[in-house]
Amino acid sequence: MLTTDYAPGMPNWIDLGTTDTDAAVAFYSAVFGWTHRSAGPEAGGYGFFQLDGRTVGAIGPLTEEGATPSWTVYFHTADAEATARAVEAAGGAVRMAPGDVFTAGRMAAFTDPTGADFGVWQPRENPGLQAVMAPDTLCWTELYTSDTAAAREFYRTVFSWTYQDMPMGDGPVYGIVSAAGGGTGADTSQGGVLQLPKEHLDAGAVSEWHPYFGVTDCDATFEMATELGARVQIPPMDIPRVGRVAAVQDPWGAPFALIKGDPTME
Structure with a gap:
């Protein structure tokens, strides 16, 4: 994590x-x-x-x-x-x-x-974000890519990432990312890599990184965001062994996602 x-x-x-x-x-x-x-x-x-x-x-x-x-x-x-x-x-x-x-x-x-x-x-003087893995902070990063194999090899070369495959039912295999030296606990995962489906690519989807923000109530936060003008990408849904997730574009077009489910956020 x-x-x-x-x-x-x-x-x-x-x-x-x-x-x-x-x-x-x-x-x-x-x-x-x-x-x-x-x-x-x-x-x-x-x-x-x-x-x-x-x-x-x-x-x-x-x-x-x-x-x-x-x-x-x-x-x-x-x-x-x-x-x-x-x-x-x-x-x-x-x-x-x-x-x-x-x-x-x-x-x-x-x-x-x-x-x-x-x-x-x-x-140097600023080490980075001061809070993660808490409600309303960054808790995951995810790459939607047009070429999973090319993306995995690139980041493996640049950052020495390792990947653990997680099947997603009938969908593409999800690659869970860990960085070398990324912690001493059992869970060193920090993000995922997912192939964009052909129909999304045909519709104009492009490779991009998305931040996931942890929330205490995915549905309520999703409703607040959409009431304020965010556009729906994925409505709230349950993913087994993950939690409840949703994805939107903010009113100016920047995508981000919400997740409720990690036990460290309880």
């Missing part, structure tokens, strides 16, 4: 790029009870989502030409430059070369060979 004892390859940051930061702050504050703290006038509108005084994510305006609203998942790295070289060698693309974020750390942004965007965070 996710932890704030970060090791290379583990999710350690998420941020939302959007077209209307003020309205998005109001939306997520209503859905999850988050507050917002600006990173300062020199940060170009970037700020932090917080819960009980602990940072659980961030938000900022879109800065890349042609970008659409989305959540970006960042993975811990001890050397952003080395990771950038590994990404290119494995067939990925560098969208934003490693650079300093003041004295907080170094950030870089990439695209995997199947088209999914992600980033890395090399901590």
Whole structure:
């Protein structure tokens, strides 16, 4: 499971790029009870989502030409430059070369060979998210991909991930991700990789990472989000051995998911 004892390859940051930061702050504050703290006038509108005084994510305006609203998942790295070289060698693309974020750390942004965007965070003064695996915080990451085999090999090469296959009934096999050094307990899983069905690809679906936020009541949170303008992707449903999940796009088009079921959130 996710932890704030970060090791290379583990999710350690998420941020939302959007077209209307003020309205998005109001939306997520209503859905999850988050507050917002600006990173300062020199940060170009970037700020932090917080819960009980602990940072659980961030938000900022879109800065890349042609970008659409989305959540970006960042993975811990001890050397952003080395990771950038590994990404290119494995067939990925560098969208934003490693650079300093003041004295907080170094950030870089990439695209995997199947088209999914992600980033890395090399901590200095800011180690990453201050709370995970609690209600209204990040508790899972999931890659929907157009090519499972290519995606698995890419991330295995870049981050040394391992995968455990979990059959999904008549659907595609779900690959549960663990990072090397990702904890000492029995459960070192941090996310999943899932093949996009052909009908979704034919309808225009693209490879992308989704954050899952833990909630105490999936249906109530889903209802709040949709009442505030979120669009339904997956209505609340039970998944055996997982819990109750739902997925939406926020009013500006950024997808995210909800989950109730992990016993650590009880």
